[in-house]
Amino acid sequence: MPADFQLDRTARTVHTRAWGDLTDEDIFGHMASIAALFREGALDGDWAQICDFTGVTSMDGVSSAGVRRAAEGNPWPRYAVRAFIVGTGEQFGLARMYQALGDPKTDDLCITSSADDARAFVGRERARLGIAI
Numbered sequence: 001m002p003a004d005f006q007l008d009r010t011a012r013t014v015h016t017r018a019w020g021d022l023t024d025e026d027i028f029g030h031m032a033s034i035a036a037l038f039r040e041g042a043l044d045g046d047w048a049q050i051c052d053f054t055g056v057t058s059m060d061g062v063s064s065a066g067v068r069r070a071a072e073g074n075p076w077p078r079y080a081v082r083a084f085i086v087g088t089g090e091q092f093g094l095a096r097m098y099q100a101l102g103d104p105k106t107d108d109l110c111i112t113s114s115a116d117d118a119r120a121f122v123g124r125e126r127a128r129l130g131i132a133i
Contacts, residue, residue, distance in 0.1 A: 002018055002019045002020035002021065002022055002026055002055075002056070003016065003017070003018040003019075003022065003026045003027070003029070003030045004016070004017060004030075005017070005030065005033070005034070007037075007042070007043075011048075011133055012046055012047045012048065012133055013047065013048045013049065013050060013122065014034065014043070014047060014048070014049040014050070015049075015050055015052075016030065016049060016050070016051040016052065017051070017052040017053075017055060018030075018051070018052070018053050018055060018056050019055030019056060019057070020055070020056065020057055020058070021056075021057060021058040021060070021061060022053075022056045022058070022059050022061060022062055023061030023062060023066075024061060024062055024063055024065075024066030024069070024070075025061075026061075027062065027066065027070050028066075028069070028070065028073075031070060031073060031074070031075055034049075034075050034076070035073075035075035038075055038076075038077075044077075045076075045077040045078075045079065045080050046131050046133075047080065048080065048081040048082060048083075048122045048125075048126065049076065049080070049081075049082040049083070050082070050083045050085065050115075050118050050119065050122060051082070051083070051084045051085065052085045052115065053084060053085060053086050053087065053091050053095070054085055054086065054087035054113075055087075056087070056091060059090055059091065059094060062094060064097065067094055067097050067098050067101065068101050070098060071097075071098045071099075071100075071101035071102035071106070072101065072102070074102050074105050074106065076105065077105070078104060078105050078107065079107060079108055079129060080108065081108045081121075081122050081125040081126055081129070081131070082106070082108060082109045082110070083109070083110040083111075083112060083117075083118035083119075083121050083122055084109065084110070084111045084112070084118075085112060085113065085114065085115055085118050086111060086112070086113055087113065092111060092113075095111045096111060099111065108125050108129075110122075110125075
């Protein structure tokens with residue numbers, strides 16, 4: 001599966017990365033893993049997520065129906081701070097579609113092409129929301 005994640009418990013941040021040929025099923029599998037962590041109490045709304053899609057070489061296996069399903073099944077609570085790092089216009093478009101379809105649970109989602117901008121966004125939003133790390 002070309003998607004994995006690491007939990008940074010000190011920074012309370014999930015670092016997700018995807019690579020290669022990404023498919024709907026890869027996204028759903030990742031979301032199921034994150035949802036399980038919320039159910040188990042390992043994650044809560046104070047955690048942030050930074051998703052790096054810059055290693056993805058093809059999104060031919062990602063459908064608009066899959067993006068809709070992912071947005072509707074988003075396991076992150078409202079106001080959880082999240083940032084997507086994209087490397088292509090296609091990735092930006094699909095991330096933006098996800099953001100638009102996920103409203104209001106994607107209110108605090110940044111889409112950027114820079115890892116530095118993603119980290120800065122997470123820090124600013126956490127400060128704005130009063131989340132101390």
